[in-house]
Amino acid sequence: MGMLNLIISYDGKWDLNNRYIDDSYLEVLVEDTTFYLDVMEIVYKKLQLNASHEIKLMVSFDIETSTYSILEVKNDNDLIWYFNLLRNSNLFNFSLIVSIFNGPFSMQEVFEPCHEGESSLTSCSSTFSNNKNCSGPAELLQMDDIKEGDAFFSKLEVQKVLQLLAMKRNFEYKTLKSNGQRLVVACSVDGCKWYVRASTISSTQVWVIRQHVKDHTCAVDVVRSDHKQATSLIISECVKQKVINGECNDPKSIIKHMCKEFGVGVSYYKSWRAKELVLEAIQGCPEDSYAQLPSLCYALSHTSPGTVTDIDDGGNGRFKYFFVSFAASIEGWSHCRPIISIDGTFLRNKYVGTLLIACTMDGNNSIFPLAFTVVDSETDASWEWFLYKLKSALCYCQDLVFVSDRKSSIPKAVCNVFSNATHCICV
Numbered sequence: 038m039g040m041l042n043l044i045i046s047y048d049g050k051w052d053l054n055n056r057y058i059d060d061s062y063l064e065v066l067v068e069d070t071t072f073y074l075d076v077m078e079i080v081y082k083k084l085q086l087n088a089s090h091e092i093k094l095m096v097s098f099d100i101e102t103s104t105y106s107i108l109e110v111k112n113d114n115d116l117i118w119y120f121n122l123l124r125n126s127n128l129f130n131f132s133l134i135v136s137i138f139n140g141p142f143s144m145q146e147v148f149e150p151c152h153e154g155e156s157s158l159t160s161c162s163s164t165f166s167n168n169k170n171c172s173g174p175a176e177l178l179q180m181d182d183i184k185e186g187d188a189f190f191s192k193l194e195v196q197k198v199l200q201l202l203a204m205k206r207n208f209e210y211k212t213l214k215s216n217g218q219r220l221v222v223a224c225s226v227d228g229c230k231w232y233v234r235a236s237t238i239s240s241t242q243v244w245v246i247r248q249h250v251k252d253h254t255c256a257v258d259v260v261r262s263d264h265k266q267a268t269s270l271i272i273s274e275c276v277k278q279k280v281i282n283g284e285c286n287d288p289k290s291i292i293k294h295m296c297k298e299f300g301v302g303v304s305y306y307k308s309w310r311a312k313e314l315v316l317e318a319i320q321g322c323p324e325d326s327y328a329q330l331p332s333l334c335y336a337l338s339h340t341s342p343g344t345v346t347d348i349d350d351g352g353n354g355r356f357k358y359f360f361v362s363f364a365a366s367i368e369g370w371s372h373c374r375p376i377i378s379i380d381g382t383f384l385r386n387k388y389v390g391t392l393l394i395a396c397t398m399d400g401n402n403s404i405f406p407l408a409f410t411v412v413d414s415e416t417d418a419s420w421e422w423f424l425y426k427l428k429s430a431l432c433y434c435q436d437l438v439f440v441s442d443r444k445s446s447i448p449k450a451v452c453n454v455f456s457n458a459t460h461c462i463c464v
C-alpha cells in the first residue's frame with residue numbers, strides 16, 4: 038500500500054479539443070487502495086457539494102499534439118487503472134477532472150460554444166459515447182461505431198468494441214497484428230478495405246484508435262451460422278442483463294436472443310459457456326466460493342449464535358466435507374417428533390459433489406430441515422461423518438427413528454453412530 042497525490046481539477050471549461058482549461062485545482066493525498074466511492078466522497082467534501090449535485094470523474098488525454106480524448110472513471114476497476122497511470126506519469130498531465138452537471142460550476146455553464154447549431158453539451162456527450170469504459174455491457178451495446186482518436190482503458194475493451202461492431206454490421210475480421218502495444222485488424226474477406234489500427238499512448242496503457250477505414254468493399258449481408266467474433270465472452274456481455282432478469286435461462290434462449298438482436302448465429306457450446314460466464318460474474322467462481330466457507334462459518338457463529346458448522350479439509354488443506362445446522366433448526370428440533378429423514382442428492386456445479394440432508398416434521402406436518410452437509414459422494418465415510426456431526430449438533434437423540442432410501446452406507450452409519458436408533462426404509 039502506498040500514498041498518491043491526487044490532483045482534482047474543477048471549475049474549468051472544456052474547449053473544442055476536449056482540453057479542460059481555466060480550471061482550479063486542489064491536491065489530496067489518498068491511499069492507492071482507496072475505493073471509487075471513497076474518492077467520490079472526498080470530492081463531494083472538498084468541493085462542498087451535496088447529494089443534489091451530479092458529478093462525473095474524468096481524465097483528459099493528449100493523444101496527438103493537439104488532439105485530446107476523454108475517459109470517464111466510473112468504478113473501482115477504472116480507479117485502479119487510473120492510480121497505475123498516476124504512478125508512472127506526471128500528475129498534472131492526468132489530473133482527475135470533476136464535471137458537475139448541476140449546482141456550482143455547472144457543466145452547461147462552463148462549456149465553450151461549439152460548432153454552429155450544435156449545443157456544447159451534445160458535443161460533450163458524443164465525445165463520451167465514443168470514449169467509453171466498456172466494462173458495462175449496457176454501454177458496450179450502445180456503441181454504434183468507432184472513429185480515429187477514440188480512447189479506451191485497455192486492449193480488451195478495444196477488442197470488445199470491435200467484436201460488437203462485427204456482430205452488429207454482420208461481418209468478420211481477422212487479426213493481422215496483436216501485441217501489448219498494437220492491434221491491427223482487417224475484414225476477413227480478402228481485398229476488402231475495412232481496417233482498424235489501434236495502439237497505446239506512450240508510457241500509458243490508454244489505447245487509441247489510430248486508423249480506421251470504415252467502408253467495406255465486400256458483401257456484408259450474409260448471416261453467418263457461427264460468427265467468428267461472437268465469442269462466449271462477448272455473448273455473455275450481451276446477454277448478462279437478460280440472464281439476470283431470467284429472460285435467457287438456457288443456451289437455446291441465448292441463441293435466439295443473439296439471432297434476433299444481432300442477426301448472428303452462435304453455437305450451442307458458445308451460448309452455454311456465455312451463460313456460465315454470466316453466472317461466474319454474478320456469483321463468483323466456485324473456487325472463490327469454496328475459499329469463503331471459513332468466513333461464512335465465522336459469520337454464522339456471530340450472527341446466529343448456536344449454529345453448528347464444521348469444515349473437514351482431509352488434513353491436506355483441500356475441501357472434503359462441510360456441515361451446517363442452523364441454530365433455529367437445533368432449537369426447533371426439541372419440539373419435533375424423533376423421526377429423522379435422511380437423503381442425498383448430487384450437485385451440479387463445476388466440482389459436483391453430493392448434498393446430504395437431514396429433516397423431520399414439525400407439529401404442522403411440515404418439513405423441518407435439521408442439517409446439511411456437502412460431501413464428495415455418498416460413501417460409508419461421508420454418511421458416518423455427517424451423522425456424527427448431526428449427533429453433536431442435536432440436543433437430544435433418544436428413541437430416534439431414521440428413515441432413508443436403500444443406500445447401503447446409511448444403515449451402517451446409523452448403526453455406528455446412533456447404536457440405539459431404529460432405521461427404516463422408505464417405500
Ligand SMILES: [Zn+2]
Nearest residue numbers: 224229253255
Ligand atoms: Zn469487408
